[in-house]
Amino acid sequence: MSAPVAEARHARTAEVTGAVRGALGRDRVAAAEPAPGRLVLEVAPADTVAAARVLYEGLGARYVVSVGVDRRAHPCGGFQALHVFALDADHLRVALRVPLPAEAPRLPSITPLVRGAAWAEQEMRDLFGIEPEGHPDPRRLVLPDGFPAGLHPLRKDFPYDFKPPLDAEARFEPREAPPGNTVLPLGPFFPVLEEPSQWRVFADGELVVGADYRGFFNHRAIEKLGDSVLSYQQVISLAERICGICGCVHSTSYCQAVEEAAGLAVPPRARLVRTLVLELERVQSHLLWLGIAGHILGFDWVFMQSWKLREPLMWLAEFLTGSRKHFACNVVGGVACDVPPAKRGRVREALATVECGTVALVGALRGDDALVARLKGVGVLTPGEARALGAVGPTARGSGLPLDVRRDHPYAAYDLVRFDVVTHDGCDNWSRTLVRLGETLESVKIMRQCLDLLAEAPSGPLVAEVPESLPALREGMGAVEAPRGEVFHYVLTGTRNGPDRWRVRAPSYQNLQSVPAMLKPGTTIADVPITLGSVDPCFSCTERLEVIQAATGERRVWTREELAKRSRAGKEGA
Amino acid sequence: MSAGIWGAVLWALGGPVLLLALAPFLDGLGRRVRARLQSRRGPPLAQGWIDLAKLAGRVEVRASADRLTPALPWVALASAAAAGLLLPVAGHAPLAFAGDGLVLIYLLGLSSACLALAGLSGGSPYGFLGAGRELVLLFLVEPVVACAFFVLALKAGTFRLDQLVLWQATHGPSVSSVLAAVAVLTALLAYLGKLPFDLSEAEQELTGGVLVEYGGRSLALWRWALFTRWLVVAWLAAEVFLPTPAPLALGVPLALGKVLVVFGLAAAAETLMARLRLDQARGVLTQVAFLIVFAVTFALIGA
Numbered sequence: 105m106s107a108p109v110a111e112a113r114h115a116r117t118a119e120v121t122g123a124v125r126g127a128l129g130r131d132r133v134a135a136a137e138p139a140p141g142r143l144v145l146e147v148a149p150a151d152t153v154a155a156a157r158v159l160y161e162g163l164g165a166r167y168v169v170s171v172g173v174d175r176r177a178h179p180c181g182g183f184q185a186l187h188v189f190a191l192d193a194d195h196l197r198v199a200l201r202v203p204l205p206a207e208a209p210r211l212p213s214i215t216p217l218v219r220g221a222a223w224a225e226q227e228m229r230d231l232f233g234i235e236p237e238g239h240p241d242p243r244r245l246v247l248p249d250g251f252p253a254g255l256h257p258l259r260k261d262f263p264y265d266f267k268p269p270l271d272a273e274a275r276f277e278p279r280e281a282p283p284g285n286t287v288l289p290l291g292p293f294f295p296v297l298e299e300p301s302q303w304r305v306f307a308d309g310e311l312v313v314g315a316d317y318r319g320f321f322n323h324r325a326i327e328k329l330g331d332s333v334l335s336y337q338q339v340i341s342l343a344e345r346i347c348g349i350c351g352c353v354h355s356t357s358y359c360q361a362v363e364e365a366a367g368l369a370v371p372p373r374a375r376l377v378r379t380l381v382l383e384l385e386r387v388q389s390h391l392l393w394l395g396i397a398g399h400i401l402g403f404d405w406v407f408m409q410s411w412k413l414r415e416p417l418m419w420l421a422e423f424l425t426g427s428r429k430h431f432a433c434n435v436v437g438g439v440a441c442d443v444p445p446a447k448r449g450r451v452r453e454a455l456a457t458v459e460c461g462t463v464a465l466v467g468a469l470r471g472d473d474a475l476v477a478r479l480k481g482v483g484v485l486t487p488g489e490a491r492a493l494g495a496v497g498p499t500a501r502g503s504g505l506p507l508d509v510r511r512d513h514p515y516a517a518y519d520l521v522r523f524d525v526v527t528h529d530g531c532d533n534w535s536r537t538l539v540r541l542g543e544t545l546e547s548v549k550i551m552r553q554c555l556d557l558l559a560e561a562p563s564g565p566l567v568a569e570v571p572e573s574l575p576a577l578r579e580g581m582g583a584v585e586a587p588r589g590e591v592f593h594y595v596l597t598g599t600r601n602g603p604d605r606w607r608v609r610a611p612s613y614q615n616l617q618s619v620p621a622m623l624k625p626g627t628t629i630a631d632v633p634i635t636l637g638s639v640d641p642c643f644s645c646t647e648r649l650e651v652i653q654a655a656t657g658e659r660r661v662w663t664r665e666e667l668a669k670r671s672r673a674g675k676e677g678a
Numbered sequence: 679m680s681a682g683i684w685g686a687v688l689w690a691l692g693g694p695v696l697l698l699a700l701a702p703f704l705d706g707l708g709r710r711v712r713a714r715l716q717s718r719r720g721p722p723l724a725q726g727w728i729d730l731a732k733l734a735g736r737v738e739v740r741a742s743a744d745r746l747t748p749a750l751p752w753v754a755l756a757s758a759a760a761a762g763l764l765l766p767v768a769g770h771a772p773l774a775f776a777g778d779g780l781v782l783i784y785l786l787g788l789s790s791a792c793l794a795l796a797g798l799s800g801g802s803p804y805g806f807l808g809a810g811r812e813l814v815l816l817f818l819v820e821p822v823v824a825c826a827f828f829v830l831a832l833k834a835g836t837f838r839l840d841q842l843v844l845w846q847a848t849h850g851p852s853v854s855s856v857l858a859a860v861a862v863l864t865a866l867l868a869y870l871g872k873l874p875f876d877l878s879e880a881e882q883e884l885t886g887g888v889l890v891e892y893g894g895r896s897l898a899l900w901r902w903a904l905f906t907r908w909l910v911v912a913w914l915a916a917e918v919f920l921p922t923p924a925p926l927a928l929g930v931p932l933a934l935g936k937v938l939v940v941f942g943l944a945a946a947a948e949t950l951m952a953r954l955r956l957d958q959a960r961g962v963l964t965q966v967a968f969l970i971v972f973a974v975t976f977a978l979i980g981a
Binding site for chain 1: 716803806885
């Protein structure tokens with residue numbers, strides 16, 4: 105890290121602490137800097153909103169995520185809520201730590217202030233029983249409808265393998281459509297979504313007047329397993345499987361959080377390998393997205409050509425790491441796979457093929473007026489909305505917000521490579537498309553620089569010395585600029601050679617919350633799938649939390665046999 | 679005279695059988711063309727027939743118990759096949775009568791109306807939206823084709839399809855007939871219900887739209903009706919608006935060849951386009967409507 109950046113951090117830390125203390129009173133805020141670029145401010149529950157307002161409105165910080173922690177077994181006792189913010193221009197992350205009592209933990213909701221905190225606070229209520237008072241949505245987000253009230257799966261006294269009986273009668277309360285409108289259900293199984301989630305789109309003929317989201321149908325207990333059963337190194341495999349498209353961002357982010365908590369320095373060559381692999385993942389993910397976007401618009405030619413272009417990268421991934429997906433090259437402290445000189449030539453060849461093909465494809469798409477007409481002016485997300493909803497990645501950059509973790513909070517070897525942060529200010533589906541296409545070419549540049557730097561890098565180990573046991577109760581935050589935006593992992597180290605709390609915030613968690621804002625008046629039914637697709641939603645990334653599968657979101661349940669019997673009866677009657 | 683009657687009888691009996699038997703080939707052809715343009719190998723040319731056979735063997739699950747719903751695909755299939763009876767072949771039309779062109783358009787319209795009704799009968803919101811879209815497109819495309827006939831009829835002084843074709847063959851193209859042909863060929867993808875105008879089925883938006891509640895044998899019948907419709911529409915475009923007079927014996931293979939070319943080009947065109955939104959489709963078809971108004975005007979002033 106260069107000197108000016110470090111200096112800027114230091115100056116800003118004092119300023120931020122001063123601003124919050126100025127609003128709340130000097131003795132009401134305890135400040136700590138656990139690591140460079142990290143500031144933790146501890147405030148009382150009653151001061152949460154005032155402190156968040158100073159950060160969010162006064163200092164222009166971006167909301168990242170809220171984390172609930174069960175620390176009843178720790179010396180400090182009780183629960184904790186952390187609201188994490190980022191001052192991107194200052195390379196600083198600020199966490200508001202709110203200690204809560206062990207009995208009936210509650211704190212004022214910050215959702216009325218920061219709309220993007222809605223899901224994270226609902227999730228805290230579902231999984232920890234931490235009540236965000238004044239939250240606009242009293243419904244459950246993550247827990248299935250029939251899950252017994254008063255049980256909170258991420259509390260430490262909830263065994264990871266406990267399955268409480270579900271109340272079969274409990275039903276989800278869907279939001280009613282405005283009078284005179286019909287409900288068009290997109291999901292739970294909808295062809296272009298490919299993963300289970302339900303958007304109930306309220307429509308007046310072809311026009312969309314509103315939408316309600318219901319997701320989290322497919323929970324995998326991932327955080328619970330990491331918190332209670334798996335060791336530090338085992339969690340990596342699980343983290344990588346959070347997503348089927350960009351698993352490496354999760355494992356890297358997790359490793360960085362643990363490395364920060366344990367104070368491990370990753371060797372330079374390992375940083376370069378991580379950068380190279382992450383960019384490889386970005387290009388294949390953007391090309392995959394482009395194909396799906398084409399398919400959503402009925403333009404399967406784009407689908408086939410962009411996936412054809414993606415294929416050399418998948419082979420390259422297998423050539424470098426041993427598998428097309430789930431590279432499994434990260435370990436805590438470094439990487440497990442190298443890019444030796446003998447392999448670099450083939451990497452360059454593949455990059456040339458992909459770059460050439462992408463340029464041609466981008467040219468063809470830009471010239472296609474009908475395609476551009478389907479995307480331009482559709483799914484508008486204003487910069488203000490993007491900030492309020494915490495949108496990240498191409499979703500934010502397509503609205504002109506120049507957010508990029510690679511530049512704002514450099515990790516791996518991103519401080520050594522040069523690249524442009526691609527932004528477009530059309531705020532629509534076309535802008536988001538252009539951002540991804542532009543980034544694909546930037547990624548190729550980054551990969552080439554990584555190869556050059558690898559040639560110069562001194563040989564040495566690829567993994568740092570990792571002590572036998574990591575220090576307990578230390579916190580680390582890791583973030584990676586995933587293809588879909590910022591992936592954020594929070595790790596609180598435990599005493600059992602594994603994390604005590606592990607919180608994952610995938611970019612889709614924030615970006616999906618922006619979709620209703622994109623369905624502006626005048627949007628038609630035909631625009632909904634591509635608008636939803638324009639944030640490149642990853643439901644598997646969002647749905648990592650629960651222990652039990654949701655029974656069903658339907659108001660009336662028929663068994664498969666009943667349905668078949670009924671329809672056949674109709675046939676016989678005809 | 680008796681030869682004419684025997685020809686008509688042969689055509690009335692053999693024509694529909696031939697049309698229905700050949701129609702699924704267009705599906706295989708279209709999919710093969712699409713696949714090749716997308717750098718894929720594609721399904722066998724017989725895939726249309728294979729799909730129909732597969733669907734026909736499936737258990738059928740029905741969304742509504744009314745009597746109309748199961749009848750709709752039959753009506754659509756019958757109307758498409760009946761429309762085929764009136765098609766001219768190289769200037770011959772054994773069953774021709776005055777105004778047969780308009781009847782043909784109405785028969786094709788009937789199959790579209792059945793499709794819209796099918797969308798409404800299932801009670802699914804996808805079906806409702808698909809039905810609305812089908813009707814909007816029908817109201818936009820049908821007048822274009824009808825006006826194109828009107829242009830040719832004005833020139834030829836008759837509404838009989840075979841005479842329209844013969845008149846064009848003897849008098850050569852005129853400004854109005856060329857404009858009419860361009861309008862019909864531009865609207866052809868919409869008349870075929872293909873991309874970028876396949877809004878009523880739009881798999882990615884409406885999961886099949888009008889046909890979302892159909893499965894098994896009913897869906898097979900629907901697919902078959904649509905294939906037949908494709909064949910009739912492509913034939914109509916190829917024979918009436920791109921006429922090539924020839925003796926009857928040579929006419930049938932020639933017509934089939936032209937249908938394959940027209941349909942293959944349509945399949946290629948649909949591969950290279952994104953689906954339009956309803957308002958965009960309306961915009962495009964309105965422009966085509968302007969074109970046909972010009973054609974009518976030219977025809978009225980004798981150009």
